Amino acid sequence: MTDIAIRAENLSKKYHIIPERKPRYRTxxxxxxxxxxxxxxxxxxxxxKARSGEDDNARFGRDYxxxxxxxxxxxxxxxxxxxxxxxGAGKSTLLKVLTRITEPTKGVVDLFGRVGSLLxxxxxxxxxxxxxxxxxxxxxxxxxxxxxxxRKFDEIVAFAEVEKFINTPVKFYSSGMTVRLAFAVAAHLxxxxxxxxxxxxxxxxxxxxxxLSKMEDVGKHGRTVIxxxxxxxxxxxxxxxxxxLEGGEIIRTGPAHEVVAEYLSTNLGTSSSKCWEDLRRAPxxxxxxxxxxxxxxxxxxxxxxHDIRRPIGIEMEYxxxxxxxxxxxxxxxxxxxxxxxxxxxxxxxxxxxxxxxAGRYTSTAWIPGNLLAEGTLLAAAGIRTEEPHIxxxxxxxxxxxxxxxxxxxxxxxxxxxxxxxxxxxPFLTWETDLSR
Amino acid sequence: MARAFKSQAVPILSTEVPPHIRIQPSKGWxxxxxxxxxxxxxxxxFLTWRDVLIRYKQTIxxxxxxxxxxxxxxxxxxxxxxxxxxxxSEGIPYPIFNYAALLPWNYFAGALLNxxxxxxxxxxxxxxxxxxxxxxxxxxxxxxxxxxxxxFVVLLGMMIYYNSDPASGFQLRFGLxxxxxxxxxxxxxxxxxxxxLWLSALNVKYRDVRYVIPFLTxxxxxxxxxxxxxxxVENPFWRTVFGLNPMVGVVEGFRWALLGTTPPGPMMLVSxxxxxxxxxxxxxxFRRMEKTFADVI
Numbered sequence: 001m002t003d004i005a006i007r008a009e010n011l012s013k014k015y016h017i018i019p020e021r022k023p024r025y026r027t028x029x030x031x032x033x034x035x036x037x038x039x040x041x042x043x044x045x046x047x048x049k050a051r052s053g054e055d056d057n058a059r060f061g062r063d064y065x066x067x068x069x070x071x072x073x074x075x076x077x078x079x080x081x082x083x084x085x086x087x088g089a090g091k092s093t094l095l096k097v098l099t100r101i102t103e104p105t106k107g108v109v110d111l112f113g114r115v116g117s118l119l120x121x122x123x124x125x126x127x128x129x130x131x132x133x134x135x136x137x138x139x140x141x142x143x144x145x146x147x148x149x150x151r152k153f154d155e156i157v158a159f160a161e162v163e164k165f166i167n168t169p170v171k172f173y174s175s176g177m178t179v180r181l182a183f184a185v186a187a188h189l190x191x192x193x194x195x196x197x198x199x200x201x202x203x204x205x206x207x208x209x210x211x212l213s214k215m216e217d218v219g220k221h222g223r224t225v226i227x228x229x230x231x232x233x234x235x236x237x238x239x240x241x242x243x244x245l246e247g248g249e250i251i252r253t254g255p256a257h258e259v260v261a262e263y264l265s266t267n268l269g270t271s272s273s274k275c276w277e278d279l280r281r282a283p284x285x286x287x288x289x290x291x292x293x294x295x296x297x298x299x300x301x302x303x304x305x306h307d308i309r310r311p312i313g314i315e316m317e318y319x320x321x322x323x324x325x326x327x328x329x330x331x332x333x334x335x336x337x338x339x340x341x342x343x344x345x346x347x348x349x350x351x352x353x354x355x356x357x358a359g360r361y362t363s364t365a366w367i368p369g370n371l372l373a374e375g376t377l378l379a380a381a382g383i384r385t386e387e388p389h390i391x392x393x394x395x396x397x398x399x400x401x402x403x404x405x406x407x408x409x410x411x412x413x414x415x416x417x418x419x420x421x422x423x424x425x426p427f428l429t430w431e432t433d434l435s436r
Numbered sequence: 437m438a439r440a441f442k443s444q445a446v447p448i449l450s451t452e453v454p455p456h457i458r459i460q461p462s463k464g465w466x467x468x469x470x471x472x473x474x475x476x477x478x479x480x481x482f483l484t485w486r487d488v489l490i491r492y493k494q495t496i497x498x499x500x501x502x503x504x505x506x507x508x509x510x511x512x513x514x515x516x517x518x519x520x521x522x523x524x525s526e527g528i529p530y531p532i533f534n535y536a537a538l539l540p541w542n543y544f545a546g547a548l549l550n551x552x553x554x555x556x557x558x559x560x561x562x563x564x565x566x567x568x569x570x571x572x573x574x575x576x577x578x579x580x581x582x583x584x585x586x587x588f589v590v591l592l593g594m595m596i597y598y599n600s601d602p603a604s605g606f607q608l609r610f611g612l613x614x615x616x617x618x619x620x621x622x623x624x625x626x627x628x629x630x631x632x633l634w635l636s637a638l639n640v641k642y643r644d645v646r647y648v649i650p651f652l653t654x655x656x657x658x659x660x661x662x663x664x665x666x667x668x669v670e671n672p673f674w675r676t677v678f679g680l681n682p683m684v685g686v687v688e689g690f691r692w693a694l695l696g697t698t699p700p701g702p703m704m705l706v707s708x709x710x711x712x713x714x715x716x717x718x719x720x721x722f723r724r725m726e727k728t729f730a731d732v733i
Contacts, residue, residue, distance in 0.1 A: 015731065096730065100459055100566040103727040109459040115566075123564045126486060128493040133486075140482035141565055 005224035011107035013068040067093040082235040085245035113192030122182030127171035160184035270400035272304040283393035370427035487579035502583040547577040551632030620689035633718030679703030682711035
């Protein structure tokens, strides 16, 4: 038995775009305009025409796009692979091809195992039906057998926390309850290959936590999962590997945290180092100018991705042009939501209140491990003088880096699986005494 | 039991060896994949069950509608055609003559309407989850059988009523031909489904179909001996040609099986052949168009 679960070769998908003002479907009127006689033949040819696209192109010009171009990959049994990329990069199209909802235009996919897909929560839910009826209907739609649903029914209802309303029509449910029930059914799907689109972002925070840990369980049971999400922390937490899609192509594959880092840095336009070759154009004034800023690890290597447990160094290199000024370098740190985490001022006693001779300096601030929460962080660097007050420069969003959680259980996360709120995540010492 | 399924579609339900599914572009006519359809039979059941459950939700009269509709039609037809126009009815009371034909006709017309629109109304399923698309029109066509069964009870009541009235000219006749009734219902299903397979697939691309169906059923009703007896067409040759409308065979078969009117004869064969031809061509056309549904709908 092969250990490959999914193999795709040169997968391409062409979509026809009918110009905006036209409806997506055609009316016979359009067809009549093109000749009544050809009508039956045209209707028959259907997809044949759409595939070659000749007729349409002649009429509308270039009106198709390749949503996927020559995508090839192999996923091993038991792997959890994340699929990331901007909107329109082809993620959803790839999932639709893999789930057989739509056919590829070119290429071959081999799937070894029972396939389950979850492209939407609550597909086929009917508001007039009761919770119980919807569980069966939705389960059947997702590919579960009746005996399987019978067996898991209580578990599903308990997971969704709707026990009391299970015989009430879903139209009387709150939207949260509906979504919980729908997710609960999907979460109990047990195929060998699971294809999941952005569906974890449902329900309130506590339910999301539960959903995410359920997904982690799925991974532990040796199932192969392809997981599409825009939520990078859940990609790095759930997936070992990730594919970055852009313009219908896989442009990067590798360990999830690296691919995520690349995606974020290209997306933010900020990387983990920045330097100014031409000092005259660098931030600063006649006293001091910034040469460069970088984020480094303990080994001194410039790095974008950092283990949550390890110290992170932010280093600035600057040129003091005029001797005799007291300089105070400082950093500020912001997260993705633009929350200002902290400001850190140079604490090195060596240069405290001491005028500096001209020359090239390097100052590094070390952020201890187990302090920042996972996520993307942006740093700003500045140098000021206090007496008289001068801000020589303050360069915002100069470097970015990412803090990632490792799957080992020795971080401040401990056994907690879901989202942990808070902008920092210190690893604190706890003491617990049994008093009686 | 290693099975490698070569062509595109394959099962999700067998257990021992992980099934192998190969996805690749298909060209032209594609196999019908009955095997896969069979594997998804539970989904067919659940979708039919859903249609039945929601049909009369949020109505005051509920399932009574299944009786009211044909009964009201029967009353109107009996009044205008039976009384005023003195339409012949093969020696049996016009109401029962008409009602026995309205049952399969209404089933047919309902199945045709629901089934032809089924893909469009299930577009949320079609764009979000894979299953053999044939299940959608089939389940829509099947769900009407419940209405048929409810309305059939009224027919039984009418048969008993007219039987007890010797002046009515109607007599219950028991015989093996009664057992053929389900076969005629099946023929109505095959016809409705055959036409719906064509129309539902076309409807995905051309929404005009939705507006065509009411006309189609209206004309078709007049082309079918529901309000008049087929004996109005006397020439045996033209009677056989009349059978090209499969519903002629269905309606005549129904009357013969239940009311003991003239047996349909060779037109029955013509109707069956035509119905099966529409059905099989519909299956293939549907399968051919199926792959575009999710992209166009």
